[in-house]
Amino acid sequence: MGIYCPTGSTIRHSSATVVHRHFTSMNTIFFTGQIIGVVSIFAVVFFVLAGLVSRLCRSHVQDGHGRAVLITGCDSGFGHQLARSLDQKGFVVFAGCLSPEGAGAQSLARQSSSNLRILQLDVTRDEDMQKAKKMVQENLPDKGLWAVVNNAGISDWAEIEWSTIEDFRNMVDINLFGSIRTTSAFLPLIREAKGRMVYMSSIFAFFNCLNMAAYSVSKRGLEAFADCLRVEMASFGVKVSIIQPGNFGQATNIVKMKTGLDIWEKLDDERKLIFNQQYIELANEYFMSTCSSGFKNSDMVIDAMLHAITSARPKRRYLLVSAADMFFFQLFPFLPTALTDAVFSLSSMYAKRKEMLYTKQERL
């Protein structure tokens, strides 16, 4: 500034000091403002996140008090074990059993609290389903029916040409139509509670190999049904999960023992000329030894079922195989069909089968 003064330099100096001080205090205000701004933004973000986390925590079903779950197929295996776990967590459990007077149902009743009720429920019978529905409706706790676990199922192994239409029908009646029947009966109650539908599928829903056609048809159909239901139910707040266990044959009663002779005797003369009895014996042994190499306990499956029922964010699919097999099974559905067929054809059983087809029956 052009202010005249004999000691101009001093004035210039003090004026510069004032300007400097002015800028310093401006900087301080600006800096403080920035800090306040940043802290406020952090505070807002923190409160939004805290709100979200607390909402998630609130929507997590910590225990089952006041909530009911219906499980099919509780006489043995996964259903039996899940019923016990949910009972311990305080859920009201409606345990559907094929044989309520049988050893499995009776031991379940003995080992559980009075909150667990055994229901006669053959999933292929409309009459059982209607009676079960009435019993559930009349005994619902205050928060209603929270989950239905479609677990009842059977398994068998046979080539397509060794099977009758009845074999296919029986498998599909229980594994697929049984679950559809259960869904139709209980979905209105689940919708009311904005609850969960859980479907027990298998890796055979997407795996194509020898001997598993009827089972694969039933489980692939079940997944198609569950996938469509998930899309339809999303707007009602109902969540749908599919459980895909690998080989847990040792951990449950799913593997029904049969001999090569049982299969052989079912074949007609024409098929007996094509499929060698020795091959059938060999295939039976191979199948039994594969089943006995699986998981020996069901904990992994039960944990997944519990997650599907109690987590705020249940998964759409739970693939339950060993860590070593996980990559292969996750990749499998995305591989070209020619490649997946080729992978199976590398198995020694496929080569033996090819060798032994049409070969003359040797005396056993």
Ligand SMILES: NC(=O)c1ccc[n+]([C@@H]2O[C@H](COP(=O)([O-])OP(=O)(O)OC[C@H]3O[C@@H](n4cnc5c(N)ncnc54)[C@H](OP(=O)(O)O)[C@@H]3O)[C@@H](O)[C@H]2O)c1
């Ligand atoms: N274990 C595995 O390796 C494996 C792998 C993939 C998927 N899964 C699936 O897991 C589910 C449970 O099987 P699991 O391994 O626990 O075998 P499980 O021990 O045999 O249990 C199946 C249950 O379903 C019952 N059941 C059979 N037919 C029925 C019907 N018509 N109505 C109602 N209940 C019926 C069985 O009763 P009975 O005991 O009286 O026959 C049994 O209690 C099945 O859907 C199965 O396909 C199992």
